[in-house]
Amino acid sequence: MANNDWWKSSIGYIIYPESFCDSNGDGVGDLGGIIEKLDYLSALGANLLWIGPIFDSPMDDNGYDVRDFYKINPLYGTVDDLKTLLHKAHEKGIKVLLDLPINHTSDEHAWFKKALEDPSSPERGYYYFLKGKREGDRLLPPNNWAGFFSTSAWENIPGTDDFYLHLFTKKMPDVRWDNPELREKFYEIARYYLDLGADGFRIDAMAHIAKDTSWSDSALVNPNGGPVLDPSKFSNRAEMFGYLNEFNEKVFSKYACLTIGEAGGSIQPKESLKLVAHEGGPLNMVFNFDTVWNNGNFDSIDKKDEDIWTDLFQLRFNFMHWYEALHDKADMPLYWCNHDHPRVLSQYGSTAYRNESAKMLFQTLLFMYGTPFIYNGDEIGMSNANYASLDDFSFDRCAVNAIEDFKKRGYDEQTIIHYMNRTSRINARTPMQWDRSENAGFTKGKPHIKINDNYLQGVNVMDEMCDPYSILNFFQYAIGLRKNPIYNDAVNNGPLQWVDPNHPDVLAYLHDGATKLMVISNFRPYTVYFTFYYDIKDVLLHNYEGVILNDHVITLRPYESFLLLVR
Numbered sequence: 001m002a003n004n005d006w007w008k009s010s011i012g013y014i015i016y017p018e019s020f021c022d023s024n025g026d027g028v029g030d031l032g033g034i035i036e037k038l039d040y041l042s043a044l045g046a047n048l049l050w051i052g053p054i055f056d057s058p059m060d061d062n063g064y065d066v067r068d069f070y071k072i073n074p075l076y077g078t079v080d081d082l083k084t085l086l087h088k089a090h091e092k093g094i095k096v097l098l099d100l101p102i103n104h105t106s107d108e109h110a111w112f113k114k115a116l117e118d119p120s121s122p123e124r125g126y127y128y129f130l131k132g133k134r135e136g137d138r139l140l141p142p143n144n145w146a147g148f149f150s151t152s153a154w155e156n157i158p159g160t161d162d163f164y165l166h167l168f169t170k171k172m173p174d175v176r177w178d179n180p181e182l183r184e185k186f187y188e189i190a191r192y193y194l195d196l197g198a199d200g201f202r203i204d205a206m207a208h209i210a211k212d213t214s215w216s217d218s219a220l221v222n223p224n225g226g227p228v229l230d231p232s233k234f235s236n237r238a239e240m241f242g243y244l245n246e247f248n249e250k251v252f253s254k255y256a257c258l259t260i261g262e263a264g265g266s267i268q269p270k271e272s273l274k275l276v277a278h279e280g281g282p283l284n285m286v287f288n289f290d291t292v293w294n295n296g297n298f299d300s301i302d303k304k305d306e307d308i309w310t311d312l313f314q315l316r317f318n319f320m321h322w323y324e325a326l327h328d329k330a331d332m333p334l335y336w337c338n339h340d341h342p343r344v345l346s347q348y349g350s351t352a353y354r355n356e357s358a359k360m361l362f363q364t365l366l367f368m369y370g371t372p373f374i375y376n377g378d379e380i381g382m383s384n385a386n387y388a389s390l391d392d393f394s395f396d397r398c399a400v401n402a403i404e405d406f407k408k409r410g411y412d413e414q415t416i417i418h419y420m421n422r423t424s425r426i427n428a429r430t431p432m433q434w435d436r437s438e439n440a441g442f443t444k445g446k447p448h449i450k451i452n453d454n455y456l457q458g459v460n461v462m463d464e465m466c467d468p469y470s471i472l473n474f475f476q477y478a479i480g481l482r483k484n485p486i487y488n489d490a491v492n493n494g495p496l497q498w499v500d501p502n503h504p505d506v507l508a509y510l511h512d513g514a515t516k517l518m519v520i521s522n523f524r525p526y527t528v529y530f531t532f533y534y535d536i537k538d539v540l541l542h543n544y545e546g547v548i549l550n551d552h553v554i555t556l557r558p559y560e561s562f563l564l565l566v567r
């Protein structure tokens, strides 16, 4: 492993700053809170942080709407706090990635304000302004595109026929990467933070920075009527690759940094190689979304809970599809969940088997090919929020828009609440549960969003630290094993293959090199059987007591999972 491949033996940890730890009692997490918890993160074994966006923002999209890239969000602290954080993290051998939204700014950004004020200003050319279409006395948007947050992708500027493009909230106008001057602005921003000591970036919404500038209507039809979401119009388009090559040439290549792009819009592994191949890729890795919703939960308002079922065939296909295309040519991150998804414990695991399923899911991910990322709170088995009212979801514009849309389509309130509790990204954004004191030790003030009550039932860091069989202690021990150079080498160099790939309930894989590492995981809340023809040399990790093995048939209890050394 070359020195510049340090992330191949790193354990990532995703911090959602708003809800991680509040050091000043204003009810919102902050940089001081992250600094306080560096010892905790280090003891856990995390050594690569991705911290959600911390720049000045009106918080219409929780910080992804940046008002000033050169100022730290006062809710989170100051640039000196960031410097302290970077310094202290580095002292502990922890690298820090900042989250850099490059597809849009806030409408309160000085560029956008100038663009509105003065249509002849250079800033006007930083955004997409188009004339709407006149139909009689009606003014329609320039085309039928919808954005990602359940609205048209266009917003009219009152009193004019002009519209601007926004793929996310209407307070987040998209910027024009086809404008070289705009690109330079982002290069400067990136250099500023790298010079300050950041170790790189998670590049937000990167997949969408090039658009189909013919602006033609999408041929897709929205079955519910209205604008249609058609990522082919603005995701992973040819020009995006060129922009990122230039970004690398002018910035990333000049620093020893790590870059991980967010590659939504269904990027294919082969295509992603153009971005991340060791030979010539402008970035180091991309986060794909393929292993996140493999239970039919996405867009599932018409489904019953019983229909939500982890599809191991799909999961296997998605992992292997990426592994096969990338493993000898590129690196990749692994994750089950981030701040945009429901909690993985509620998604692929079970609150009825919190301890077993949280451990099983982590173990399954940790030893796959790639750099694993833990989402904050997964290490203590945090689960979905379970809110009682639609107002509880008002904290997220994406949820608010979706709720409005469902109401328009005639869904009743209870159905919407139930669906949001199952799928909303708010589920992952409730405060981190540190102990059983008031507000789970997250804040001494009034939390900005409701805390999950289960912190009183042991789902908190302090209680788990004291329990030798806790999820937290399992994570810590498992991470230690994953970092063992022998196992790390087996994970990185495989070759990786499925064991019994037709099993409907068990996901099992083998790194079949000199050290043979095998993971066997039951994804079901009931007992299943698994036949396997290897000799067990050692049980390295296991989330139950005792092994039930009869003549090569293992009995796997609910969510039982093994990490084995075999021959």
Ligand code: GLC
Residues within 6 Å of the ligand: 061, 064, 065, 101, 168, 204, 205, 262, 339, 340
């Ligand atoms: C990314 C972020 C998400 C945000 C969106 C717009 O997908 O992860 O939270 O809403 O981009 O910036």
